[in-house]
Amino acid sequence: MSSTARTKTTTAVTGLAPAVWGSTYLIATELLPPDRPLLATTVRALPGGLILLAIGRQLPAGVWWWRALVLGVLNIGAFNVLLFVAAYRLPGGVAAVIMSAQPMFVVVLAALFLGERLRAVHALACVLGAGGVLLLVAQGTVSSDTTGVLAAVGGALCMASGITLTKRWGRPDGVSLSTFTGWQLTAAGLVLLPMWLSLEDLPDRLTGSNVFGFAYLVILGAVLSYIVWFRGIERLPAVAVSFLALGSPVVATLLGYLVKDQTLSVLQLVGMAVIFLAVVLGQPQPPGRAPVVSAELHTIPDSDSDAASSGRRTSCG
Template sequence: MKNRQYALTAAALTGLAPAVWGSTYLVTTELLPPDRPLLATTMRALPGGLVLLALGRKLPVGRWWWRALVLGVLNIGAFNFLLFVAAYRLPGGIAAVIMSAQPVFVVVLAALFLGERARAVHAAACAMGAGGVGLLVFRGTASLDAVGVLTAVGGAVCMASGITLTKRWGRPEGVGLLTFTGWQLTAGGVVLLPFWLSMEDLPDALATSHVIGFAYLITLGAVLSYMVWFRGIERLPAVAVSFLALGSPVVAALLGYLFKDETLTTLQIVGMVVIFLAVLLGQPRPPKPRSKKSPSAPPPPC
């Protein structure tokens, strides 16, 4: 019972990270300079990563140089870049539907590299999660752009691979969560930096709302949320963590309804309920109690 409560508490805390990420769309559209998504994603990762490096005062050693780079690229740099490309090339929420397949990749990768058994309940949860996201965000029919589809799939694979490798490698001994998060944010931001510099320009001026928006992305949207996320990967099975990411589009839809006068239909509400049930199904199950057997009779005296 205690183990079950511990797992649910860890899942609830870890789920705060995707909830914060779900608010990124609203913050980006309402507070940041328009039409500069790469500026937003770079600013979200690099400044916070550098601050954490300065606070931690510890750089990677040995093989952790390339491991930190790989994790930073998968969890932050490449993932955000691919998500940005997919969102621009796939209208109607199709990118979100494709991205919702990432638990499927985690189920496969966790079975291959972490020894986590793939169960029938995971397959059901994957189907429910994708179906729920489809009900929540999909709008009618839309043409499928090949590049958009490939980048959306690539984003899902990046996220799944990042979760799996973070779980497999863990943290080096003596390195705190703050420093570990700083390594990855910095690596991801450094990877994003040349794309931003070559594809976008700086805004003419920064308004107060821009400063507030960037401060939100750096603190809650990156530093705190990724620390919570990596902590959850340490304490929960990789498959369980992957399903928690499905909460992001739910929060985005709710915030759009509350602050942008967007509609919330019955099908969308059904989709939210289905996503919630999928997340619950994806969490670790308590072990079945063993049946108590009557003690065997003592052997007869010799």
């Protein structure tokens, strides 16, 4: 298989993760106990993390104790708390749309901390992505909730920072991708556990739908999707990965239409097409194409980052 074909395959597989996350809004509002974002996030992270640790039988060493904690909080813990808060307070499509602003943050962070070039095509993709998601939620009745909006923006910032640091620090040698994912899920779950126990009550009872919803979050929404996501971050440029997250609001909107009888207008269909174009423009250029005029920011690598090089490696165990 050629390098171009491998890149396209990796891109397609990585895009499955935000597609699954786009269904989180439906799962949260239809299957989980209401108004318990900390419970949903803790159950999503901790069981799957412990299962992966039990399988891998390998704990972090040295600097990876605190790095795993930071990545776990940004990629999973804080991100998912904010995602669930937004999901409970905003219509699913609106929440996903606001959080999909994160490619704009990654474009800047990748230039500052990863040495990735600021390309004109990335600026164009950001504009198209923003326009596409605005069209996607161009409905006559859209509720506004300040807390939900702030949570969605915070989630976008967490995701952008998590992508950038995951790419910068890479994955330690000799550690499998599933174990690396398990570190982060467990770290996120352990940070969230005391918060959940102190701030939220236990549900009076769990229904069969609740159990199914939690199982979905653990297996698909955490373990499998994060393994796929971190694999993509290793093999693709950070900016390219960030644009794949735009698939989340598309899936959320389609599920709202198919399952909750929400409207799907011509403007929304146009928005989906524009989002698809933005995702395509955000991906790596095939070899041999004329370079896009760009401005490059040079930064001095972090002294504690053994990293900038390992973060950009292309091999994946």
